[in-house]
Amino acid sequence: MKWVNFLILAGVIYKYGHKPFSKFIKGQKEDLSIKIDELESEKARVIGEINAAQTHTEENKQKLIEMKARLIAQGETRKQEIIDQARNQSGIMIEAARKKMENRIIQAKEKLKMELADLAFEQATQKLPQMITDADNQLFIDNYMRGMNVG
Template sequence: MTALAVSSVAFASEGGGHALFTAENLKDYGLRIVNFIIFAWLLYKFGGAKVKDFFVGRRDGIKKDLDDLQTRKVEAERKLKEVEAGIANLAQEKKQILDDARAQGESIKSAIIEKAKRDAEALTEQAKRTASNEAQAAVDSIRAEMAEMVVAAAEKIVAEKLSAQDHDKLVDDYLTKVVLN
């Protein structure tokens, strides 16, 4: 009905103020309506299922997209909460890492100090042994030197006080002791 009313206004403005419904106009108008009905029926008959499938498919696609968007929104909100929780725990994790690093540093420091003490004790002990060995070597060297000096002094004294006759007697006594023993 609306189509008739709109088209009649269009015909009226075309006619230049003449009568709206003349026989010629009505026949032309009727043919156009019949032509439109046939065209609409042909579209429905041959393309109706495809058009219907298109719109149903489009509706299903939009519904699927909306469901997918809802699922992605829920997933994004879950990830956002995880990130927010991670950010909230960041200060705690930072404190834990610093505490762990501090404890590890103290442990390494203790180990280094303990090793340094052991090394110092070992070096002290080695220095004592070295000093003792050097002192003993010095004492032995002094004793050897003293012995040589005593022998030299004894030889000198004996050479000064011993006559040739005393020397021969001493050699004979010594040889007698060696032969008898």
Template structure:
């Protein structure tokens, strides 16, 4: 802070001297025959004007420039902070997505196992139902076969009896006499009487 005050004081003194020198040289500047000092004077005055302009710019624009740069620095820091937060959020979402993917893989394999187990259970139930149905069909077929065999036997017996009766009615009248006929009638009557 000391150096700043000293520099400002020195700069102000030099500026005042230059202004006084400039203002006091009206007669010299108005001279007709200026000699060889005019180009040097012009060069020095350009530098003086440049230094004055630079001093004024630095003096009056230092604080706004610092404020502007500090504001930009804060804006950039805020933007970087926001981007860092977004990056962290994206990384968290990626981690969540990876975990969900792993969980979905586990759930998928568990679901696959359950579907396979359910399919095997259904397959076993279908096989058992088919075996039961085949047993019922076989039993029904055996019953039908036995029924048809019994019916065929009865029919065969009936046909044999009919054939025997037909043969007997054909042959017996020739072989049975009246005496045999009387014996049959007596035997039938005695058996009917005993009942």
């Protein structure tokens, strides 16, 4: 008897619940379909944004590489300019030092000549009075006087 009651209950549920249950299932199916479509479109939008971000990232990487290369080239150029400037400046400094040394050598030579002349004069003033005789003095005086008479 339980089977009969079960079959009757199943028949009543089927007869009166079939259409509302079918409508409910169809409604759920449509709602799920709409949600799936919305999620698919959201997914496509997000994937598009991700792709755009990746493209932008790649562009930025390329710009960074180009900027880095440009900065390195500018740095190398500036480095070479500094090296050239330093070479020029060192050449000028070496030339100035050479001229300064030449001037010091000339001054030292002049000073040495003056000292030698002073030394020679000093020795002459010490030795000549002993070496010059009265006859030599008389000869110098006569020559001086003749020079005075000529002029």
